[in-house]
Amino acid sequence: MAIELRILGRHQVQEHDTAFEYNGVTFSQDNLHTFAGLNAVDTREYVEQTFACLREHGQVCARMGAYKPRTSPYSFQGMGKECLPWVFELAGKYGIKVISMEVTREAHIDEIHDALRQSGNVTGAMLQIGTRNTQNFELLKAVGRQKELPILLKRGFGITLDESLMAAEYCASEGNTRIIFGLRGMKTNFGDPHRNLVDFGHVPVVHRLTRMPVCVDPSHSVGMRGASPDGITDIFHVAAQGVIAGANMLLVDMHPVPKKALVDAAQAITLQELPYFLEDVAIAREAYEKRRALAASRVTELSKAA
Numbered sequence: 130m131a132i133e134l135r136i137l138g139r140h141q142v143q144e145h146d147t148a149f150e151y152n153g154v155t156f157s158q159d160n161l162h163t164f165a166g167l168n169a170v171d172t173r174e175y176v177e178q179t180f181a182c183l184r185e186h187g188q189v190c191a192r193m194g195a196y197k198p199r200t201s202p203y204s205f206q207g208m209g210k211e212c213l214p215w216v217f218e219l220a221g222k223y224g225i226k227v228i229s230m231e232v233t234r235e236a237h238i239d240e241i242h243d244a245l246r247q248s249g250n251v252t253g254a255m256l257q258i259g260t261r262n263t264q265n266f267e268l269l270k271a272v273g274r275q276k277e278l279p280i281l282l283k284r285g286f287g288i289t290l291d292e293s294l295m296a297a298e299y300c301a302s303e304g305n306t307r308i309i310f311g312l313r314g315m316k317t318n319f320g321d322p323h324r325n326l327v328d329f330g331h332v333p334v335v336h337r338l339t340r341m342p343v344c345v346d347p348s349h350s351v352g353m354r355g356a357s358p359d360g361i362t363d364i365f366h367v368a369a370q371g372v373i374a375g376a377n378m379l380l381v382d383m384h385p386v387p388k389k390a391l392v393d394a395a396q397a398i399t400l401q402e403l404p405y406f407l408e409d410v411a412i413a414r415e416a417y418e419k420r421r422a423l424a425a426s427r428v429t430e431l432s433k434a435a
């Protein structure tokens with residue numbers, strides 16, 4: 130049975146605009162942006178090196194975690210609001226326009242709004258709802274009530290796709306329809322040795338069921354840096370799999386010195402790898418565009434023949 134996505138659903142193929150613009154960056158089901166950066170903010174030096182590297186390679190989007198939901202209460206919990214002023218100031222210095230940043234409770238939304246305002250809005254933020262909070266309905270309603278910042282809603286790791294799409298609809302029902310839907314793998318031992326079972330085959334499914342742009346997070350899906358005999362790491366492989374299926378956003382953990390990263394050190398790419406990663410992603414994107422053009426020409430041909 131079809132689920133009721135009154136706002137985000139595609140009721141007729143062309144009914145809804147799938148695109149939105151935020152801080153000069155357009156998000157849609159037709160383009161692609163890479164958000165590479167720190168899983169968790171640690172030092173000013175690492176944040177600055179990361180932004181500088183992104184600028185050097187033409188990037189205007191980044192990921193930076195200030196509030197970290199951790200499995201263990203004894204693990205580093207993120208620097209919290211204290212880092213926001215200098216993270217935003219540095220982002221502005223390097224021309225970063227959108228930072229994806231997870232929030233785990235309502236107060237974090239206000240802290241981000243305030244810090245952005247105090248920075249003179251030199252940069253912008255996308256509020257990320259993590260997989261552990263996909264069904265935290267009060268948090269979903271709170272991010273949906275503010276209409277200034279777009280939302281990255283990650284799929285729940287242990288619930289159905291429909292349930293996660295409904296979570297996105299919760300945000301939209303409060304007024305904010307600028308939502309990107311994030312795939313990040315599902316929790317099951319069937320995914321071993323990867324951290325999660327990659328679910329990027331659902332990129333086209335979300336495209337046809339909703340008007341949302343779709344993000345894939347290869348870092349949290351794979352969770353490790355294995356490489357196969359072809360010389361390509363698993364993170365690069367699954368990133369390409371998401372992109373060749375039409376993904377619109379890539380969220381990637383990157384760190385100047387991965388072994389010093391305080392969260393998820395095993396899955397971060399290095400700054401030196403960024404240009405190689407971007408080139409590999411561009412190959413996959415070009416292949417997707419060619420596949421799309423091929424499909425369009427074949428559909429016309431086949432319908433004429435029918």
Ligand code: PEP
Nearest residue numbers: 194259260261283313349
């Ligand atoms: C993250 O992107 O930092 C994160 C915690 O992701 P997820 O919610 O997908 O685990």
Ligand code: MN
Nearest residue numbers: 168349392393
């Ligand atoms: Mn993580």
